[in-house]
Amino acid sequence: MVNDTSAPEFILLGFPGLQKFRLLLFTTLLIAYLFILLGNGLIILLSNTDVSLHIPMYFFLSNFSFLEMCYTSVTVPRMLEDFFVGSRALSFRNCITQMYFFFFFGTTEFFLLATMAYDRYLAICHPLQYPLLMDSRSSACLALGSWLSGFLTPFLPIAFISQLPFNSSNQINHFFCDTGPLIKLSTGNTFLADTMVFLVSAVVVLLSFLLTLTSYVLIVSTICHIPSASGRQKAFSTCSSHLAVVTIFYGTVIFMYICPHSGQTSDMDKVVSVVYAVVTPMLNPIIYTLRNRDVKRALEKVISQVKNNHLRLKRKICLPVLS
Template structure:
Protein backbone atom coordinates (compact mmCIF):
# COMPACT_ATOMS: atom_id res chain seq x y z
CA UNK A 1 0.00 0.00 0.00
CA UNK A 2 1.95 3.00 -1.27
CA UNK A 3 0.63 6.54 -1.47
CA UNK A 4 0.56 8.43 -4.76
CA UNK A 5 2.98 10.96 -3.38
CA UNK A 6 4.51 13.74 -5.46
CA UNK A 7 7.87 13.07 -3.80
CA UNK A 8 9.62 10.37 -5.89
CA UNK A 9 12.54 10.09 -3.50
CA UNK A 10 13.79 11.26 -0.13
CA UNK A 11 17.15 12.73 0.81
CA UNK A 12 18.68 11.17 3.92
CA UNK A 13 20.73 13.98 5.45
CA UNK A 14 22.48 11.51 7.75
CA UNK A 15 25.76 12.99 8.92
CA UNK A 16 26.09 15.53 6.11
CA UNK A 17 27.24 18.18 8.62
CA UNK A 18 30.44 16.10 8.94
CA UNK A 19 31.03 15.89 5.20
CA UNK A 20 34.77 16.56 5.55
CA UNK A 21 35.07 13.45 7.73
CA UNK A 22 33.00 11.17 5.51
CA UNK A 23 35.88 8.81 4.64
CA UNK A 24 36.78 8.47 8.31
CA UNK A 25 33.11 7.82 9.12
CA UNK A 26 32.88 5.35 6.24
CA UNK A 27 35.88 3.41 7.58
CA UNK A 28 34.52 3.44 11.12
CA UNK A 29 31.04 2.21 10.20
CA UNK A 30 32.45 -0.36 7.76
CA UNK A 31 34.71 -1.76 10.49
CA UNK A 32 31.80 -1.98 12.93
CA UNK A 33 29.58 -3.60 10.31
CA UNK A 34 32.16 -6.22 9.32
CA UNK A 35 32.89 -7.00 12.97
CA UNK A 36 29.14 -7.41 13.57
CA UNK A 37 28.77 -9.83 10.66
CA UNK A 38 31.91 -11.82 11.47
CA UNK A 39 31.34 -11.90 15.23
CA UNK A 40 27.70 -12.97 15.07
CA UNK A 41 28.45 -15.36 12.21
CA UNK A 42 31.17 -16.94 14.37
CA UNK A 43 28.69 -17.48 17.22
CA UNK A 44 26.27 -19.19 14.81
CA UNK A 45 29.07 -21.41 13.49
CA UNK A 46 30.34 -22.35 16.96
CA UNK A 47 26.84 -23.10 18.24
CA UNK A 48 26.26 -25.51 15.36
CA UNK A 49 29.72 -27.10 15.20
CA UNK A 50 30.28 -27.81 18.90
CA UNK A 51 28.09 -30.61 20.23
CA UNK A 52 28.23 -29.29 23.81
CA UNK A 53 26.56 -26.04 22.68
CA UNK A 54 23.65 -27.69 20.89
CA UNK A 55 21.23 -26.89 23.70
CA UNK A 56 18.21 -24.51 23.81
CA UNK A 57 20.21 -21.58 25.21
CA UNK A 58 22.59 -21.54 22.25
CA UNK A 59 19.83 -22.35 19.75
CA UNK A 60 18.16 -19.07 20.76
CA UNK A 61 21.54 -17.34 20.76
CA UNK A 62 22.11 -18.46 17.17
CA UNK A 63 18.73 -17.01 16.21
CA UNK A 64 19.60 -13.80 18.04
CA UNK A 65 22.96 -13.53 16.24
CA UNK A 66 21.28 -14.07 12.86
CA UNK A 67 18.75 -11.41 13.81
CA UNK A 68 21.51 -8.94 14.71
CA UNK A 69 23.15 -9.50 11.32
CA UNK A 70 19.85 -8.83 9.54
CA UNK A 71 18.99 -5.89 11.79
CA UNK A 72 22.21 -3.98 11.15
CA UNK A 73 22.14 -4.85 7.43
CA UNK A 74 18.90 -2.87 7.02
CA UNK A 75 20.58 0.48 7.71
CA UNK A 76 24.38 0.29 7.51
CA UNK A 77 24.84 -0.63 3.79
CA UNK A 78 22.66 2.34 2.80
CA UNK A 79 24.70 4.59 5.11
CA UNK A 80 28.00 3.32 3.68
CA UNK A 81 26.75 3.92 0.15
CA UNK A 82 25.77 7.48 1.08
CA UNK A 83 29.25 8.13 2.46
CA UNK A 84 30.86 6.91 -0.78
CA UNK A 85 28.56 8.50 -3.36
CA UNK A 86 27.47 11.58 -1.43
CA UNK A 87 23.99 11.44 -3.04
CA UNK A 88 21.98 10.43 0.07
CA UNK A 89 18.95 9.74 -2.15
CA UNK A 90 16.50 6.90 -1.49
CA UNK A 91 13.30 6.19 -3.43
CA UNK A 92 9.92 6.34 -1.71
CA UNK A 93 9.35 2.60 -2.16
CA UNK A 94 12.82 1.71 -0.85
CA UNK A 95 12.35 4.04 2.11
CA UNK A 96 9.07 2.40 3.12
CA UNK A 97 10.62 -1.06 2.67
CA UNK A 98 13.61 -0.13 4.83
CA UNK A 99 11.31 1.19 7.55
CA UNK A 100 9.24 -2.00 7.47
CA UNK A 101 12.25 -4.32 7.85
CA UNK A 102 13.77 -2.17 10.59
CA UNK A 103 10.45 -2.46 12.47
CA UNK A 104 10.28 -6.19 11.68
CA UNK A 105 13.74 -7.07 13.01
CA UNK A 106 13.41 -4.72 15.99
CA UNK A 107 10.13 -6.33 17.06
CA UNK A 108 11.57 -9.82 16.63
CA UNK A 109 14.55 -8.85 18.78
CA UNK A 110 12.32 -7.76 21.66
CA UNK A 111 10.33 -10.99 21.49
CA UNK A 112 13.42 -13.17 21.20
CA UNK A 113 15.05 -11.52 24.23
CA UNK A 114 11.90 -12.26 26.25
CA UNK A 115 11.97 -15.87 25.01
CA UNK A 116 15.62 -16.23 26.02
CA UNK A 117 14.77 -14.90 29.49
CA UNK A 118 11.96 -17.47 29.74
CA UNK A 119 14.41 -20.20 28.74
CA UNK A 120 16.78 -19.14 31.56
CA UNK A 121 13.84 -19.11 33.97
CA UNK A 122 12.95 -22.72 33.16
CA UNK A 123 16.59 -23.84 33.30
CA UNK A 124 17.24 -22.31 36.74
CA UNK A 125 13.84 -22.49 38.45
CA UNK A 126 12.71 -25.88 37.04
CA UNK A 127 15.95 -27.77 36.25
CA UNK A 128 14.44 -31.26 36.55
CA UNK A 129 11.56 -30.55 34.15
CA UNK A 130 13.67 -28.35 31.86
CA UNK A 131 14.65 -31.04 29.29
CA UNK A 132 10.98 -31.96 28.86
CA UNK A 133 9.62 -28.41 28.91
CA UNK A 134 12.21 -27.02 26.48
CA UNK A 135 12.73 -29.78 23.94
CA UNK A 136 13.82 -29.19 20.34
CA UNK A 137 10.25 -28.91 19.05
CA UNK A 138 9.33 -26.31 21.67
CA UNK A 139 12.47 -24.31 20.89
CA UNK A 140 11.67 -24.31 17.18
CA UNK A 141 8.05 -23.24 17.81
CA UNK A 142 9.11 -20.40 20.14
CA UNK A 143 11.73 -19.11 17.71
CA UNK A 144 9.34 -19.35 14.76
CA UNK A 145 6.67 -17.49 16.76
CA UNK A 146 9.11 -14.64 17.42
CA UNK A 147 10.05 -14.32 13.75
CA UNK A 148 6.45 -14.62 12.53
CA UNK A 149 5.12 -12.10 15.08
CA UNK A 150 7.91 -9.70 14.16
CA UNK A 151 7.06 -10.12 10.48
CA UNK A 152 3.34 -9.40 10.93
CA UNK A 153 3.54 -6.59 13.51
CA UNK A 154 4.78 -3.75 11.20
CA UNK A 155 2.05 -4.18 8.56
CA UNK A 156 -0.49 -1.74 10.00
CA UNK A 157 1.98 1.02 11.00
CA UNK A 158 3.70 0.74 7.61
CA UNK A 159 0.36 0.89 5.79
CA UNK A 160 -0.71 4.04 7.65
CA UNK A 161 2.64 5.79 7.10
CA UNK A 162 2.82 4.85 3.41
CA UNK A 163 -0.59 6.46 2.81
CA UNK A 164 0.43 9.85 4.21
CA UNK A 165 0.96 12.69 1.71
CA UNK A 166 4.56 13.77 1.16
CA UNK A 167 4.44 16.72 -1.23
CA UNK A 168 6.55 19.32 0.56
CA UNK A 169 10.11 18.82 1.80
CA UNK A 170 11.80 15.52 0.99
CA UNK A 171 14.76 15.88 3.37
CA UNK A 172 14.88 13.38 6.25
CA UNK A 173 17.20 14.42 9.07
CA UNK A 174 18.26 10.85 9.78
CA UNK A 175 20.56 8.20 8.30
CA UNK A 176 17.75 5.75 7.59
CA UNK A 177 13.96 5.80 7.15
CA UNK A 178 12.57 5.55 10.66
CA UNK A 179 8.91 6.02 11.60
CA UNK A 180 9.25 9.27 13.54
CA UNK A 181 11.13 11.38 10.93
CA UNK A 182 8.85 10.11 8.14
CA UNK A 183 5.68 11.04 10.04
CA UNK A 184 7.13 14.48 10.87
CA UNK A 185 7.79 15.04 7.17
CA UNK A 186 4.19 14.46 6.10
CA UNK A 187 1.93 17.41 5.30
CA UNK A 188 -1.30 15.55 6.08
CA UNK A 189 -3.12 14.51 9.24
CA UNK A 190 -0.69 12.20 11.04
CA UNK A 191 -2.80 11.46 14.13
CA UNK A 192 -3.75 7.89 13.13
CA UNK A 193 -0.22 7.06 12.00
CA UNK A 194 1.24 8.45 15.25
CA UNK A 195 -1.26 6.52 17.35
CA UNK A 196 -0.73 3.28 15.44
CA UNK A 197 3.07 3.45 15.79
CA UNK A 198 2.79 4.38 19.46
CA UNK A 199 0.30 1.62 20.32
CA UNK A 200 2.17 -1.12 18.46
CA UNK A 201 5.53 -0.03 19.91
CA UNK A 202 4.10 0.22 23.43
CA UNK A 203 2.54 -3.24 23.25
CA UNK A 204 5.70 -4.87 21.89
CA UNK A 205 8.17 -3.09 24.18
CA UNK A 206 6.13 -3.24 27.39
CA UNK A 207 5.01 -6.85 26.90
CA UNK A 208 8.51 -8.14 26.17
CA UNK A 209 9.98 -5.98 28.94
CA UNK A 210 7.49 -7.23 31.54
CA UNK A 211 8.06 -10.85 30.52
CA UNK A 212 11.82 -10.38 30.73
CA UNK A 213 11.69 -8.59 34.10
CA UNK A 214 9.28 -11.19 35.53
CA UNK A 215 11.56 -14.03 34.42
CA UNK A 216 14.60 -12.43 36.05
CA UNK A 217 12.74 -11.61 39.27
CA UNK A 218 11.86 -15.30 39.58
CA UNK A 219 15.43 -16.27 38.62
CA UNK A 220 16.97 -13.98 41.25
CA UNK A 221 14.50 -15.24 43.85
CA UNK A 222 15.49 -18.84 43.10
CA UNK A 223 19.22 -18.07 43.09
CA UNK A 224 18.98 -16.36 46.49
CA UNK A 225 17.55 -19.57 47.97
CA UNK A 226 20.57 -21.62 46.87
CA UNK A 227 22.53 -22.35 50.08
CA UNK A 228 26.11 -22.36 48.76
CA UNK A 229 27.85 -19.28 47.36
CA UNK A 230 29.46 -21.34 44.56
CA UNK A 231 26.04 -22.66 43.56
CA UNK A 232 24.59 -19.14 43.42
CA UNK A 233 27.54 -17.95 41.32
CA UNK A 234 27.22 -20.88 38.91
CA UNK A 235 23.48 -20.34 38.49
CA UNK A 236 23.88 -16.62 37.89
CA UNK A 237 26.72 -17.12 35.39
CA UNK A 238 24.39 -19.07 33.09
CA UNK A 239 22.29 -15.94 32.49
CA UNK A 240 24.86 -13.16 33.04
CA UNK A 241 25.61 -12.71 29.32
CA UNK A 242 21.95 -12.55 28.34
CA UNK A 243 21.23 -10.11 31.18
CA UNK A 244 24.05 -7.88 29.92
CA UNK A 245 22.63 -7.87 26.37
CA UNK A 246 19.13 -7.15 27.73
CA UNK A 247 20.44 -4.22 29.78
CA UNK A 248 22.28 -2.70 26.81
CA UNK A 249 19.40 -3.21 24.40
CA UNK A 250 16.60 -1.94 26.62
CA UNK A 251 18.81 0.85 27.95
CA UNK A 252 19.34 2.32 24.49
CA UNK A 253 15.65 1.87 23.56
CA UNK A 254 14.41 3.57 26.74
CA UNK A 255 16.92 6.37 26.22
CA UNK A 256 15.65 6.74 22.66
CA UNK A 257 12.03 7.11 23.77
CA UNK A 258 12.92 9.47 26.65
CA UNK A 259 14.79 11.94 24.42
CA UNK A 260 13.08 15.36 24.48
CA UNK A 261 11.39 16.16 21.18
CA UNK A 262 12.76 19.69 20.84
CA UNK A 263 14.31 21.44 17.88
CA UNK A 264 17.43 19.34 18.29
CA UNK A 265 15.51 16.09 18.76
CA UNK A 266 16.39 14.75 15.31
CA UNK A 267 20.11 15.29 15.87
CA UNK A 268 19.88 13.50 19.21
CA UNK A 269 17.85 10.72 17.59
CA UNK A 270 20.61 10.12 15.06
CA UNK A 271 23.25 9.77 17.76
CA UNK A 272 21.13 7.42 19.87
CA UNK A 273 20.09 5.44 16.79
CA UNK A 274 23.75 4.74 16.04
CA UNK A 275 24.02 3.11 19.47
CA UNK A 276 20.73 1.29 19.01
CA UNK A 277 21.05 0.10 15.41
CA UNK A 278 24.80 -0.08 14.76
CA UNK A 279 26.87 -0.38 17.95
CA UNK A 280 24.60 -2.67 20.00
CA UNK A 281 24.57 -5.52 17.39
CA UNK A 282 28.39 -5.39 17.45
CA UNK A 283 28.43 -5.84 21.25
CA UNK A 284 26.48 -9.12 21.14
CA UNK A 285 29.43 -11.37 20.13
CA UNK A 286 31.78 -9.46 22.47
CA UNK A 287 29.52 -10.02 25.48
CA UNK A 288 28.90 -13.69 24.73
CA UNK A 289 32.57 -14.49 24.10
CA UNK A 290 34.14 -12.49 26.93
CA UNK A 291 31.57 -13.33 29.63
CA UNK A 292 30.64 -16.87 28.65
CA UNK A 293 33.10 -19.62 29.58
CA UNK A 294 31.36 -22.29 27.46
CA UNK A 295 31.61 -20.18 24.30
CA UNK A 296 35.30 -19.44 24.94
CA UNK A 297 36.03 -23.16 25.42
CA UNK A 298 34.08 -24.06 22.27
CA UNK A 299 35.86 -21.31 20.32
CA UNK A 300 39.26 -22.71 21.37
CA UNK A 301 38.17 -26.20 20.34
CA UNK A 302 37.01 -25.03 16.92
CA UNK A 303 40.19 -23.00 16.37
CA UNK A 304 42.33 -26.00 17.32
CA UNK A 305 40.33 -28.26 15.00
CA UNK A 306 40.79 -25.86 12.10
CA UNK A 307 44.49 -25.48 12.92
CA UNK A 308 45.05 -29.26 13.14
CA UNK A 309 43.16 -29.81 9.87
CA UNK A 310 45.30 -27.18 8.14
CA UNK A 311 48.55 -28.66 9.47
CA UNK A 312 47.49 -32.17 8.49
CA UNK A 313 46.64 -31.08 4.95
CA UNK A 314 49.95 -29.25 4.73
CA UNK A 315 51.88 -32.37 5.80
CA UNK A 316 49.97 -34.44 3.24
CA UNK A 317 50.90 -31.98 0.49
CA UNK A 318 54.56 -32.06 1.52
CA UNK A 319 54.53 -35.84 1.66
CA UNK A 320 53.36 -36.20 -1.97
CA UNK A 321 56.36 -37.39 -4.02
CA UNK A 322 57.47 -35.16 -6.86
CA UNK A 323 57.51 -36.97 -10.22
CA UNK A 324 60.58 -36.29 -12.31
Protein backbone atom coordinates in the same frame (compact mmCIF):
# COMPACT_ATOMS: atom_id res chain seq x y z
CA MET B 1 -0.83 0.99 -0.23
CA VAL B 2 2.25 3.15 -0.87
CA ASN B 3 1.47 6.58 -2.31
CA ASP B 4 4.39 7.00 -4.73
CA THR B 5 2.84 9.85 -6.71
CA SER B 6 2.54 12.25 -3.78
CA ALA B 7 6.04 11.59 -2.41
CA PRO B 8 8.38 10.29 -5.13
CA GLU B 9 11.68 10.63 -3.26
CA PHE B 10 13.46 11.50 -0.02
CA ILE B 11 16.98 12.57 0.88
CA LEU B 12 18.52 11.06 4.04
CA LEU B 13 20.62 13.82 5.59
CA GLY B 14 22.54 11.47 7.88
CA PHE B 15 25.29 13.41 9.71
CA PRO B 16 25.86 16.56 7.63
CA GLY B 17 28.19 18.10 10.23
CA LEU B 18 30.61 15.17 9.90
CA GLN B 19 31.02 15.16 6.11
CA LYS B 20 34.67 16.26 6.34
CA PHE B 21 35.35 12.97 8.16
CA ARG B 22 33.56 10.90 5.50
CA LEU B 23 36.49 8.60 4.73
CA LEU B 24 37.23 7.93 8.40
CA LEU B 25 33.54 7.29 9.19
CA PHE B 26 33.16 5.05 6.14
CA THR B 27 36.19 2.96 7.17
CA THR B 28 35.10 2.72 10.81
CA LEU B 29 31.54 1.79 9.88
CA LEU B 30 32.71 -0.78 7.33
CA ILE B 31 34.97 -2.45 9.92
CA ALA B 32 32.12 -2.46 12.45
CA TYR B 33 29.71 -3.96 9.90
CA LEU B 34 32.16 -6.69 8.88
CA PHE B 35 32.80 -7.45 12.54
CA ILE B 36 29.04 -7.78 13.14
CA LEU B 37 28.65 -10.17 10.20
CA LEU B 38 31.72 -12.25 11.04
CA GLY B 39 31.21 -12.26 14.83
CA ASN B 40 27.55 -13.22 14.73
CA GLY B 41 28.24 -15.64 11.87
CA LEU B 42 30.87 -17.32 14.06
CA ILE B 43 28.34 -17.76 16.87
CA ILE B 44 25.89 -19.37 14.42
CA LEU B 45 28.64 -21.66 13.12
CA LEU B 46 29.72 -22.74 16.62
CA SER B 47 26.13 -23.26 17.79
CA ASN B 48 25.40 -25.56 14.86
CA THR B 49 28.67 -27.49 14.59
CA ASP B 50 29.62 -28.12 18.23
CA VAL B 51 27.54 -30.96 19.72
CA SER B 52 27.84 -29.56 23.26
CA LEU B 53 25.99 -26.42 22.11
CA HIS B 54 23.01 -28.29 20.67
CA ILE B 55 20.70 -27.11 23.45
CA PRO B 56 17.81 -24.57 23.42
CA MET B 57 19.93 -21.75 24.89
CA TYR B 58 22.31 -21.78 21.91
CA PHE B 59 19.52 -22.45 19.44
CA PHE B 60 17.97 -19.14 20.56
CA LEU B 61 21.40 -17.49 20.51
CA SER B 62 22.02 -18.55 16.90
CA ASN B 63 18.58 -17.15 15.98
CA PHE B 64 19.47 -13.92 17.77
CA SER B 65 22.83 -13.66 16.00
CA PHE B 66 21.20 -14.18 12.59
CA LEU B 67 18.62 -11.55 13.54
CA GLU B 68 21.37 -9.07 14.45
CA MET B 69 22.97 -9.59 11.04
CA CYS B 70 19.65 -8.93 9.28
CA TYR B 71 18.78 -5.99 11.55
CA THR B 72 22.09 -4.24 10.89
CA SER B 73 21.96 -4.94 7.15
CA VAL B 74 18.78 -2.86 6.86
CA THR B 75 20.55 0.41 7.72
CA VAL B 76 24.35 0.08 7.57
CA PRO B 77 24.84 -0.62 3.80
CA ARG B 78 22.84 2.53 3.01
CA MET B 79 24.94 4.52 5.52
CA LEU B 80 28.12 3.20 3.90
CA GLU B 81 26.84 4.23 0.46
CA ASP B 82 25.96 7.73 1.71
CA PHE B 83 29.40 8.21 3.30
CA PHE B 84 31.14 6.92 0.16
CA VAL B 85 29.22 8.70 -2.63
CA GLY B 86 27.13 11.24 -0.68
CA SER B 87 23.41 11.39 0.06
CA ARG B 88 21.19 10.26 -2.81
CA ALA B 89 17.47 10.21 -3.47
CA LEU B 90 15.44 7.37 -1.95
CA SER B 91 12.02 6.55 -3.38
CA PHE B 92 9.03 6.51 -1.05
CA ARG B 93 8.51 2.82 -1.72
CA ASN B 94 12.11 2.01 -0.77
CA CYS B 95 11.81 4.22 2.30
CA ILE B 96 8.67 2.39 3.47
CA THR B 97 10.34 -0.97 2.72
CA GLN B 98 13.40 -0.06 4.79
CA MET B 99 11.16 1.13 7.63
CA TYR B 100 9.12 -2.07 7.55
CA PHE B 101 12.14 -4.41 7.70
CA PHE B 102 13.80 -2.31 10.40
CA PHE B 103 10.76 -2.69 12.64
CA PHE B 104 10.19 -6.30 11.59
CA PHE B 105 13.67 -7.30 12.79
CA GLY B 106 13.57 -4.93 15.77
CA THR B 107 10.24 -6.29 17.02
CA THR B 108 11.43 -9.86 16.51
CA GLU B 109 14.49 -9.01 18.61
CA PHE B 110 12.32 -7.85 21.51
CA PHE B 111 10.27 -11.04 21.50
CA LEU B 112 13.35 -13.22 21.08
CA LEU B 113 15.07 -11.52 24.03
CA ALA B 114 11.96 -12.23 26.13
CA THR B 115 12.00 -15.85 24.92
CA MET B 116 15.67 -16.21 25.86
CA ALA B 117 14.90 -14.82 29.32
CA TYR B 118 12.06 -17.35 29.70
CA ASP B 119 14.45 -20.13 28.67
CA ARG B 120 16.93 -19.07 31.38
CA TYR B 121 14.05 -18.92 33.90
CA LEU B 122 13.09 -22.52 33.17
CA ALA B 123 16.72 -23.70 33.24
CA ILE B 124 17.48 -22.06 36.63
CA CYS B 125 14.14 -22.19 38.43
CA HIS B 126 12.92 -25.57 37.12
CA PRO B 127 16.09 -27.52 36.26
CA LEU B 128 14.52 -30.99 36.67
CA GLN B 129 11.56 -30.23 34.38
CA TYR B 130 13.65 -28.15 31.95
CA PRO B 131 14.38 -30.93 29.40
CA LEU B 132 10.66 -31.70 29.24
CA LEU B 133 9.41 -28.10 29.20
CA MET B 134 11.99 -26.80 26.71
CA ASP B 135 12.51 -29.59 24.20
CA SER B 136 13.47 -29.05 20.53
CA ARG B 137 9.83 -28.68 19.47
CA SER B 138 9.02 -26.08 22.16
CA SER B 139 12.14 -24.03 21.39
CA ALA B 140 11.38 -24.12 17.64
CA CYS B 141 7.79 -22.97 18.28
CA LEU B 142 8.95 -20.10 20.52
CA ALA B 143 11.53 -18.96 17.96
CA LEU B 144 8.99 -19.20 15.13
CA GLY B 145 6.45 -17.27 17.23
CA SER B 146 9.00 -14.46 17.77
CA TRP B 147 9.72 -14.21 14.04
CA LEU B 148 6.04 -14.35 13.10
CA SER B 149 5.10 -11.68 15.69
CA GLY B 150 7.86 -9.44 14.38
CA PHE B 151 6.68 -9.98 10.79
CA LEU B 152 3.05 -9.05 11.51
CA THR B 153 3.46 -6.21 14.04
CA PRO B 154 4.66 -3.39 11.69
CA PHE B 155 1.83 -3.80 9.15
CA LEU B 156 -0.69 -1.51 10.86
CA PRO B 157 1.59 1.49 11.65
CA ILE B 158 3.28 1.22 8.23
CA ALA B 159 -0.16 1.20 6.57
CA PHE B 160 -1.10 4.46 8.35
CA ILE B 161 2.22 6.11 7.46
CA SER B 162 2.06 5.04 3.80
CA GLN B 163 -1.23 6.94 3.36
CA LEU B 164 0.10 10.28 4.61
CA PRO B 165 0.52 13.08 2.04
CA PHE B 166 4.04 14.41 1.41
CA ASN B 167 5.66 17.08 -0.74
CA SER B 168 7.39 16.06 -3.96
CA SER B 169 10.86 16.26 -2.40
CA ASN B 170 11.72 15.89 1.30
CA GLN B 171 14.82 15.82 3.46
CA ILE B 172 14.75 13.29 6.31
CA ASN B 173 16.93 14.36 9.23
CA HIS B 174 18.16 10.84 9.93
CA PHE B 175 20.44 8.15 8.47
CA PHE B 176 17.54 5.78 7.75
CA CYS B 177 13.77 6.01 7.23
CA ASP B 178 12.53 6.13 10.80
CA THR B 179 8.90 6.72 11.75
CA GLY B 180 9.31 9.97 13.70
CA PRO B 181 11.29 11.98 11.11
CA LEU B 182 9.12 10.69 8.25
CA ILE B 183 5.80 11.51 9.96
CA LYS B 184 7.14 14.95 10.84
CA LEU B 185 7.54 15.72 7.11
CA SER B 186 3.92 14.96 6.24
CA THR B 187 1.70 17.83 5.13
CA GLY B 188 -1.48 16.14 6.40
CA ASN B 189 -3.03 15.23 9.74
CA THR B 190 -0.55 12.86 11.44
CA PHE B 191 -2.47 12.23 14.68
CA LEU B 192 -3.58 8.68 13.80
CA ALA B 193 -0.18 7.69 12.44
CA ASP B 194 1.63 9.12 15.49
CA THR B 195 -0.82 7.42 17.86
CA MET B 196 -0.55 4.06 16.08
CA VAL B 197 3.27 4.11 16.06
CA PHE B 198 3.39 5.05 19.74
CA LEU B 199 0.82 2.43 20.81
CA VAL B 200 2.43 -0.41 18.84
CA SER B 201 5.92 0.57 20.04
CA ALA B 202 4.73 0.85 23.65
CA VAL B 203 2.91 -2.50 23.57
CA VAL B 204 5.84 -4.36 21.97
CA VAL B 205 8.59 -2.79 24.09
CA LEU B 206 6.78 -2.75 27.43
CA LEU B 207 5.18 -6.19 27.04
CA SER B 208 8.46 -7.86 26.11
CA PHE B 209 10.27 -5.85 28.81
CA LEU B 210 7.78 -6.94 31.49
CA LEU B 211 8.10 -10.58 30.41
CA THR B 212 11.89 -10.31 30.51
CA LEU B 213 11.85 -8.46 33.83
CA THR B 214 9.49 -11.02 35.39
CA SER B 215 11.77 -13.87 34.29
CA TYR B 216 14.81 -12.16 35.82
CA VAL B 217 13.02 -11.30 39.08
CA LEU B 218 12.18 -14.99 39.48
CA ILE B 219 15.72 -15.97 38.46
CA VAL B 220 17.33 -13.63 41.01
CA SER B 221 14.93 -14.85 43.70
CA THR B 222 15.91 -18.46 42.96
CA ILE B 223 19.64 -17.66 42.84
CA CYS B 224 19.44 -15.93 46.23
CA HIS B 225 18.08 -19.14 47.77
CA ILE B 226 20.99 -21.26 46.48
CA PRO B 227 23.04 -22.12 49.60
CA SER B 228 26.57 -22.22 48.10
CA ALA B 229 28.36 -19.19 46.69
CA SER B 230 29.78 -21.25 43.82
CA GLY B 231 26.28 -22.44 42.94
CA ARG B 232 24.98 -18.89 42.88
CA GLN B 233 27.87 -17.75 40.71
CA LYS B 234 27.38 -20.64 38.27
CA ALA B 235 23.64 -19.98 38.00
CA PHE B 236 24.13 -16.25 37.40
CA SER B 237 26.89 -16.81 34.81
CA THR B 238 24.42 -18.67 32.56
CA CYS B 239 22.30 -15.54 32.11
CA SER B 240 24.74 -12.65 32.66
CA SER B 241 25.57 -12.30 28.95
CA HIS B 242 21.91 -12.14 27.98
CA LEU B 243 21.21 -9.63 30.77
CA ALA B 244 23.98 -7.33 29.49
CA VAL B 245 22.54 -7.34 25.93
CA VAL B 246 19.00 -6.76 27.26
CA THR B 247 20.10 -3.76 29.35
CA ILE B 248 21.85 -2.00 26.45
CA PHE B 249 19.16 -2.71 23.86
CA TYR B 250 16.12 -1.84 25.96
CA GLY B 251 17.73 1.29 27.40
CA THR B 252 18.42 2.86 24.01
CA VAL B 253 15.13 1.83 22.35
CA ILE B 254 12.93 2.99 25.26
CA PHE B 255 14.73 6.35 25.11
CA MET B 256 13.99 6.64 21.38
CA TYR B 257 10.45 5.31 20.95
CA ILE B 258 8.69 5.47 24.33
CA CYS B 259 9.94 8.80 25.70
CA PRO B 260 7.78 11.81 24.67
CA HIS B 261 10.56 13.51 22.68
CA SER B 262 11.01 10.61 20.22
CA GLY B 263 9.00 12.30 17.46
CA GLN B 264 11.48 15.18 17.24
CA THR B 265 14.73 14.07 15.66
CA SER B 266 17.86 15.65 17.05
CA ASP B 267 21.57 14.85 16.81
CA MET B 268 21.26 13.01 20.13
CA ASP B 269 18.46 10.83 18.70
CA LYS B 270 20.68 9.91 15.76
CA VAL B 271 23.56 9.03 18.08
CA VAL B 272 21.26 6.83 20.18
CA SER B 273 20.01 5.21 16.96
CA VAL B 274 23.59 4.36 16.02
CA VAL B 275 23.97 2.67 19.43
CA TYR B 276 21.07 0.24 18.96
CA ALA B 277 21.50 -0.14 15.18
CA VAL B 278 25.28 -0.64 15.07
CA VAL B 279 27.00 -0.70 18.48
CA THR B 280 24.70 -3.21 20.22
CA PRO B 281 24.89 -5.80 17.39
CA MET B 282 28.68 -5.37 17.47
CA LEU B 283 28.80 -5.97 21.24
CA ASN B 284 26.66 -9.12 20.97
CA PRO B 285 29.44 -11.48 19.74
CA ILE B 286 31.95 -9.87 22.14
CA ILE B 287 29.69 -10.37 25.16
CA TYR B 288 28.69 -13.92 24.27
CA THR B 289 32.23 -15.09 23.42
CA LEU B 290 34.12 -13.41 26.27
CA ARG B 291 31.55 -14.03 29.02
CA ASN B 292 30.36 -17.50 27.99
CA ARG B 293 32.60 -20.44 28.88
CA ASP B 294 30.78 -22.91 26.60
CA VAL B 295 31.18 -20.68 23.54
CA LYS B 296 34.84 -19.99 24.39
CA ARG B 297 35.45 -23.73 24.79
CA ALA B 298 33.78 -24.42 21.42
CA LEU B 299 35.83 -21.65 19.79
CA GLU B 300 39.07 -23.05 21.26
CA LYS B 301 38.11 -26.48 19.93
CA VAL B 302 37.55 -25.08 16.43
CA ILE B 303 40.87 -23.17 16.51
CA SER B 304 42.68 -26.30 17.70
CA GLN B 305 41.06 -28.35 14.94
CA VAL B 306 42.08 -25.79 12.30
CA LYS B 307 45.68 -25.84 13.60
CA ASN B 308 45.77 -29.65 13.52
CA ASN B 309 44.40 -29.72 9.98
CA HIS B 310 47.00 -27.14 8.96
CA LEU B 311 49.81 -29.25 10.47
CA ARG B 312 48.53 -32.40 8.72
CA LEU B 313 48.43 -30.52 5.42
CA LYS B 314 52.02 -29.30 5.93
CA ARG B 315 53.19 -32.85 6.68
CA LYS B 316 51.50 -34.18 3.52
CA ILE B 317 53.25 -31.50 1.48
CA CYS B 318 56.64 -32.03 3.14
CA LEU B 319 56.72 -35.86 2.99
CA PRO B 320 56.95 -36.15 -0.83
CA VAL B 321 59.71 -33.52 -0.87
CA LEU B 322 61.76 -35.38 1.77
CA SER B 323 61.32 -38.73 0.04
